[in-house]
Amino acid sequence: MDEEPSASEEAPAAREEEEAASSGHHEGLLFSLRYLGVWDLLAVERVCRSLRFAVQSDSLLWKCIHIDGPPLSERITDEALLRLAQKAQGWLQCLSLVDCSKITDDGLRRVLEISPRLQKLSVSGCRRLSIEGLIHNLKAFESSGLSSGFTGIKQLKLGRLFSLLPEHYEDLRSLLGRNEVGCQPIASKPQFYHCGVSSLACDDDRAIDIEICPECQNLKFVYDCPSESCRAKGLDHCRACDSCIIRCSQCGRCMKDCR
Ligand SMILES: [Zn+2]
Ligand SMILES: [Zn+2]
Ligand SMILES: [Zn+2]
Ligand SMILES: [Zn+2]
Incomplete structure (x- = not known):
């Protein structure tokens, strides 16, 4: 600086x-x-x-607002976030809030109301948000956006904190799905397990970070395996949540292949 x-x-x-x-x-x-x-x-x-x-x-300087860690994430309040979003003057496209423990459903609602161009949203670790509030806000955002010709949210990162019921997942899929053109999860970049979990909403092409684990059928983070021998057996081989397949936190390979 x-x-x-x-x-x-x-x-x-x-x-x-x-x-x-x-x-x-x-x-x-x-x-x-x-x-x-x-x-x-x-x-x-x-x-x-x-x-x-x-x-x-220059409102375009604020089109991507990432609050991805301390000290900002711990301190930012609804009012402060709204002031940041106002700087974008409607051009906010990507909002990544990670571990922002003071942000509430109502605070997020007010940001969405002035950010019609928002396409990527990450709320992982935002403890005061509820999944019901989030879905309600996204539905309101979607319907006000549709009437004025905006695309709506295309990508959503929830993180691990929300306990999603299948109906929540269906709601979210259909909200995000309006922007997907037959996009299969398989077409997206493989997701590997490692300790430094990426928090940026920008570097991920999936519509949502949670999916149904092929093994246990629960809504989870699902990982691919970087092991050559597993990949050789097909893209779906060794693909599951981290409860179903234990992986090395260094290289992300399943334990049987990591040495
Ligand atoms: Zn961004
Ligand atoms: Zn599983
Ligand atoms: Zn390893
Ligand atoms: Zn494997």
Whole structure:
């Protein structure tokens, strides 16, 4: 964070002059803002008035809001989340809330109401959300979006916290399914078990992170096996939840193949 503002001081004098007219900052610096996460953007806002203006006036900087860990996830309240979403001015497309224990169903509802373009949502580990509230919110989001021509949520990450009943799963599948064109789970990237479970909603092409385990038929995280010998036996071989097949937390292979 400290290096980037000083980069503008090193810019050649001529360029600096022409840019000073617009923002006072090197355009490379302004461009780099697009690659910053929420925490860094909030820090940049505090650097100086012109950077605050640059961050606040560019709603696209906020189209992907990831609150994926401490300290933000522990602190963020419904009001703070709403203020973040307001910065996107309706352009929010991806919202990843991981372990945000203060966010409530009502807080999420207010964010959805001002985010008609939202397509990816992750709420894993958000303890105060209920599955009934979430489904209710997503249905309302869907019906208000349909009437104004927006696509609705395409991807949802629930994490392990919610206890889903089959009817919840059906509701979610049909909400998300309106955007799927005959998309089979098999067409998506294989999911491997490892300890550093990915929290980003962006790097996963599945509509939902929970599915019916082929072994026990429960709604679970289902993993593929990276073992060569298992893959050779077919894509469905050695595919199950982590209660049905115990896997190595380092490499994700089933225990019989991991050594
Ligand atoms: Zn994202
Ligand atoms: Zn299972
Ligand atoms: Zn291993
Ligand atoms: Zn295996």
